[in-house]
């Protein structure tokens with residue numbers, strides 16, 4: 537057995553479209569390779585007898601080294617296929633996964649994956665049956681999958697609204713799932729959730745799906761929470777980057793999580809409008825901002841304990857409450873003093889004084905643990921915020937401008 541099951545994305549009901557091939561030369565007697573699908577990426581392909589060598593380039597340079605690759609193998613025979621990947625920039629980071637239906641993904645057994653030249657090259661042997669399959673840096677969760685998920689959420693929950701809040705550079709809609717208290721008082725308290733600014737960061741996306749599902753669930757806790765708090769979730773901030781199989785940027789070559797302040801891109805402008813609407817009304821307060829990402833290991837980038845947030849000590853209380861409830865998901869709190877780096881975290885804390893964090897999940901963290909812990913993080917986030925009396929919190933301490 538060459539593959540280990542890593543889980544099915546049952547709530548996403550994926551499926552892969554099968555358009556025509558882009559790289560016509562990329563075939564031999566054994567198989568045909570292409571990347572002509574949402575999230576696919578092969579920059580060049582050379583056939584060398586029975587094997588293939590793929591080159592993977594970033595969308596532009598310089599760039600954070602998150603080399604994304606994703607290709608489809610259409611077998612002409614059963615048996616083994618040797619595929620090498622050569623990175624023109626950066627080095628191997630994501631262990632290959634494979635899927636024949638776009639829903640269930642398995643990890644390609646590490647004994648069939650060999651790094652060469654200090655990670656500049658990786659050679660893998662893939663077992664072929666009769667069915668086409670995709671080999672990918674991480675599971676594919678594309679624009680259509682978000683669309684289906686968000687439509688499903690709205691169909692399931694009458695309190696939810698899905699609103700188009702912007703349009704990407706290539707014209708893709710950017711949506712927010714929005715929950716408004718049924719009987720809102722004069723004062724409104726907001727929680728803003730963001731995801732997928734960086735296309736390859738799938739484990740952060742898995743955490744966000746689970747987190748958002750929990751906040752929008754029909755439970756007593758979640759209902760009580762939504763009775764008081766407005767929730768805005770923009771789950772797919774960079775649809776163009778996701779569709780084009782980017783490593784990091786939007787199609788203008790911008791790292792969106794370095795554009796909070798300049799707001800030079802339509803994708804970040806979509807989120808800016810939401811924060812402006814909170815800032816422009818003195819009866820609206822931001823209570824929390826969470827931005828979901830992936831990195832080498834599980835961690836939260838937070839304010840330092842010396843930096844006063846409103847609500848005060850929220851981060852410590854939240855993370856400690858969650859930690860008490862599981863032992864299967866290890867994480868650290870990484871305190872980062874406020875500085876000028878224009879991230880969503882620094883911007884949100886700087887403008888509102890609210891706790892603002894980057895929720896980072898390890899690239900290869902067990903997917904079941906990612907999802908299960910995100911349920912707990914969501915529940916404890918709701919309990920912790922509800923434990924603060926609205927009167928005591930008062931208005932934001934920061935400038936708002």
Ligand SMILES: [Zn+2]
Pocket residue numbers: 734737829830
């Ligand atoms: Zn990121």
